[in-house]
Amino acid sequence: MIILQDLLVGLKAIADEKRLKLVNLLLKQDYCVGALAKELEISKSAVSQHLKVLRESELVIGEKRGYWVHYSVQEDKLIELADGLKGLITESKSQSTGCCHHSD
Structure with a gap:
């Protein structure tokens, strides 16, 4: 059974356009806040707020390297999030009895 609360946390985290763009960038390589801000053309504080949401959902982690924290997905x-969505669909289809009863 899919734990809906876990699925909701992850989906909410990537439901924002900037956060989804952050995830897309971080899938390509690790970035620090300043580089992400430059890539997305938003402030460092805005990037930090978005990263906080992504870290809390455990989709992103930060690793301190010297003076900077580098973030990665x-x-x-x-993958668990994607599998959770697939599982939700599969589970729903297997439990479906249909909404209408037809008499022939």
Whole structure:
């Protein structure tokens, strides 16, 4: 059975256009806040707020390297999210009895 709350947390995290763009960038390579801000043309504080949501959903992790924290996507968590959606569809179809009864 799919745990809907876990699915909701992940989906809410990527439901924002900027956060989805962040995830897309981070799938290509690791970035620090400043580089992400430049790529997305938003402030560093806005990037930090978006990263906070993504970190809380465990989709993104940060690793301190010298003075900077470099962020990357936890691909396994993203795959779990996709699998959760697939499972939800499969589970719903297997439990469906239809909404209408037809008499022939």
